[in-house]
Amino acid sequence: MSIILSGTGSDGTVGIGRIKECGGITLAQTPDDAEYPEMPESAIASGQIDIALPVVDLPQKLVELWANARVIKLPAADERPDRVLPSVEPDDTAEQALHDILTTLRTQTGHDFRHYKRAT
Known part of the structure; x- marks a missing residue:
């Protein structure tokens, strides 16, 4: 699992490619919520982000994903x-x-x- 937050550059986009190759889930902070939107914009534009949310909502989404993964057998x-x-x-x-x-x-x-x- 990866989370792309506020930042500059596209290093996060390179990393999420590897996460997706391994079957991981990728999340990003919504660009309009980020102080520096370049990194989440790049990640979202790559088409490899599963979920984009304001940073305040990301912890709850992580808890939900974790709980869901634990109940599916x-x-x-x-x-x-x-x-x-x-x-x-x-x-x-x-x-x-x-x-x-x-x-x-x-x-x-x-x-x-x-x-x-x-x-x-």
Whole structure:
């Protein structure tokens, strides 16, 4: 995960490319909220920023992302890829949505994403 804050230059943009390659999430301070908007503008213009928020809202978003990552459980990597994905508890909406997405991707493309990094 990376966060691009107020600053000059484009060093942050170079760094977020690597974060995205590894399946990470990228956040940036909104340029209109930054004392020096050049760095967040560059990062946002790259198309690699997932979320842009005023700096005051970034800590809460980090907490939300962390909490969400803790409740989503991907199927175990050691499960055979030719098996159907295991069922999930019906009251777990986020888990069911992820399960449905993985099933659809596997059915439509033949790609089994259960072995990918969680962030991917």
